[in-house]
Amino acid sequence: MSYPEIDAAARQAGLAVCGALHPARQPVKALADGTLVLLGTAGAFWPAFKNSPEHKDGVPHPVDRWSERVVGALAEDLGGNAHFPFGGPPYTPFVNWALASGRFFISPSQMMVHDRAGMLISLRGALHFKQEIDIPPPPLAESPCRSCPSRPCLSACPAGALADGGPYDLAACHDYLDTPAGGGCMTGGCLARRACPLSRNAGRDPQQTAHHMRHFHPR
Numbered sequence: 001m002s003y004p005e006i007d008a009a010a011r012q013a014g015l016a017v018c019g020a021l022h023p024a025r026q027p028v029k030a031l032a033d034g035t036l037v038l039l040g041t042a043g044a045f046w047p048a049f050k051n052s053p054e055h056k057d058g059v060p061h062p063v064d065r066w067s068e069r070v071v072g073a074l075a076e077d078l079g080g081n082a083h084f085p086f087g088g089p090p091y092t093p094f095v096n097w098a099l100a101s102g103r104f105f106i107s108p109s110q111m112m113v114h115d116r117a118g119m120l121i122s123l124r125g126a127l128h129f130k131q132e133i134d135i136p137p138p139p140l141a142e143s144p145c146r147s148c149p150s151r152p153c154l155s156a157c158p159a160g161a162l163a164d165g166g167p168y169d170l171a172a173c174h175d176y177l178d179t180p181a182g183g184g185c186m187t188g189g190c191l192a193r194r195a196c197p198l199s200r201n202a203g204r205d206p207q208q209t210a211h212h213m214r215h216f217h218p219r
Helices: 003-012 045-050 062-078 094-100 170-177 180-188 191-195 197-202 206-216
Strands: 015-021 035-041 081-083 104-106 112-114 123-129
Touching (some): 003 015, 003 062, 015 062, 015 094, 035 094, 045 062, 045 206, 062 081, 094 104, 094 112, 094 123, 170 180, 180 206, 191 197
Antiparallel strands (some): 015 035, 104 112
């Protein structure tokens, strides 16, 4: 099994490799060896999901159930073990894994930012392989936030819920989403996440963003 083969299989399923690491060299929680590959949504995800039985059956948590089926099938086909960021508590330490991969960073707003998808991150699972597979080095040597002059993630939030270094005012965010003005965030997605210059690379379908917002803030 090779990294290009894993990447190609993920893309065919509507997912993208968002990071990878060797736990023996970059110590992380819960794993000690082999190769860990993090999978997130790609531009093809939403069309694939909309045509899936999970989207059509009316049963709760359709995206999570789609992820279990698709990532589970990838693990079986590629010879790895599947892990998921949902289903807890206790939860699998995906934030720890993401940061250790060198492709995710903590932004000034304290939300994670990815070197390509910006703040529109949606990790759907991970594959762990017993063997060490050659993986490419992270494309950035440091956080992209260091070279971001305007830091729009701090100023774009209409609720003023984000501050440099935190904390995140969750109550203010939810209160704003309950107002008529909050409809823009509910249908288009968090303005602070969208304001990140890298977020335009995520290929995110607006319907996917609206789905995540409904899950974050049920009405």
